Amino acid sequence: MSSEGRRAFGARVAELRRQRDLTQSELAAGIGRTASWVSQVERGIQPVNRLDVLRLLADGLGVPLHVLQPEAPGAGGAGVGVAEDAAPNDLDQARLVISGHSALDVIIEPREDFRTDLLPGLRDEVERVWGLTHGDRFAELSKALGSLVPRLERAVRTASVEHQSEIHGLLARTYQALAAAFVRQDEADAAWLAAxxxxxxxxxxxxxxxxxxGVFRLVHAFVRLQRLDQAEHAAATALNTLARHAEVESTVVEELSVVGSLHLALALVHARAGERSAAREQIDKARTVAARIGVERNDFNLEFGPTNVEVQAVSTAVYLGDAGEALDIAKDLDVSELSVERQARLSMDLGRAHVQRRQFGDALAQLLKAEEIAPALVHSHIAARGAVRELMLMAGRSASPELRGLAERSDAMG
Structure with missing residues (x-):
């Protein structure tokens, strides 16, 4: 980039920053850079040539890459031919956000300058993050978290004492969403850190x-890491502590949701370990808790309730190799009111059950249905990709175009 090009680019950055009512320090904090770096970029001194840095800067400014730099590869400008919505549907940006400390400047120079009028916006953004997580919209989620996490980390350190508790709560919910998304994308190490x-x-x-x-999210990270002893210890310890309180008739429903979800997490641990009776015992305990609640709820974004327990029971049966039991449980389930992720998860598990029974057509139909509902789940989930690979082996040279397409999209050809 020539010196004239750097000055024009810097002026564009400054204009976009002012349009968003951001100071140089706020923009710097949001993208993990220093205020001095931003200042040098805006004055045309510091070149920005790397594509990953351009994307980071575009995210911090809240604009598409082609608006910030039309000539960038993959920006969708003239002659490039790559649409903005064709961006990878992953959590690379989110990994960068948690790969370090997001508020180093206020650690070095402590201050109290948080604007309380920003709180409503932060609350709304955390709600949106969970909507994206439940919808398996990981590319949008990653972009949203690129600025939200640093802003929350700064806010909790610069707000007055009276607001710190609420901001810590928002930060906890945001990291819980991150942990859930990382698990679904098979990024278990990042999920552990987020949890x-x-x-x-x-x-x-x-x-x-x-x-x-948070412990519930941690258990799922341990399961993905195949650290089943750690997963069992974390889940059992939490249940032993909390379940005693839940036995009281007056237990609040939010606490019951947490207890029931921990039973389901422990059922998953036992299923992955092949411990059939222990897994079923935990499913039954979760059913008992769900019966006390009586309806589907989403306390703490756990999606716990009678129908969700049965969805998890299907998944547990599939992990145990009990395909017939899984199909029987799912026979009368109506999941139309559940989240996109849970609907897709059920179809994916039913596809796996049909694979176990060598029911080729039914397996492919369920996996394609899951992909239609939540593509990212099928394309990234190890079990789903394993099922697609198994179908390819079963079909051999006679594999249909639909199956071959699914295998390619899932990267399950190898």
Whole structure:
């Protein structure tokens, strides 16, 4: 980039920053750079040539890449031919956000300058993050978190004491969403880190149930890492502590949701370990808790209720190799009111059950249905990709175009 090009680019950055009412320090904090770096970019001194840095800067400014730099590869400008919505549907940006500390500047120079009028916007953004998570819209989620996490981390350190508890709570919920998304994208190491941060933030918020929700997310990260001993220890310890309180008739429904979800998490651990009776015992305990609640709820974004328990029971049966039982449980399930992720998960597990029974047509139909509902789930989930690969082996050279297409999209050809 020539010196004239750098100055024009810097002027564009400055204009976009002012349009968003951001200071140089706020923009720098949102993208993990220093205010001095932003200042040098805007004055045309610091070149920005790397595509990943351009994308990071575009995310911080809240604009598409082609608006910031039309000539960038993949920006969708003239002669490039790559649409903006063709961006990878992954969590690379989110991984970068948690790969370090997001508020180093206020650690070095402590201050209290948080604007309380920003709180409503932060609340709305956290709600949106969970909507994206439940919808398996990971590319949008990653972009949203690129600025939200640093802003929350800064806010909790610069707000007055009276607001810190709420912001810690928002931060806990955000990290919980990150942990859930990382698990679904098979990024278990990042999920572990996000869950641990969620636990800490919930504790600082004084949210005792939020701490247990963080443990729930941690259990799923351990399962994905195949650390089943750690997963069992974390889930059992949390249940032993919380379940005693849940036996009281007056237990609040939010606490019941957490207890029931931990039973389901422990059922998954036992299923992955091949411990059939222990897994079924936990499913039955979750059913008992769900019966006390009586309806589908989404306390702490756990999606716990009678129907969700049966969806998890199907998944548990599939992991245990009990395909017939899984299909029987699912026979009369109506999941139309559940989240996109849960609907897709059920179809994916039914596809796996049909694979186990060598029911080729039914398996492909369910996996294609799951892909239609939530493509990212099928394309990234190890079990789903394994089922597609198994179908390809079963079909051999006679594999249909539909199956070959699914295998290619899932990267399951190898």
């Amino acid at each position: 641990d941060r969620a636990i800490r933030a919930a504790e600082l918020a004084g949210d005792r149930l939020g701490v247990f929700v």
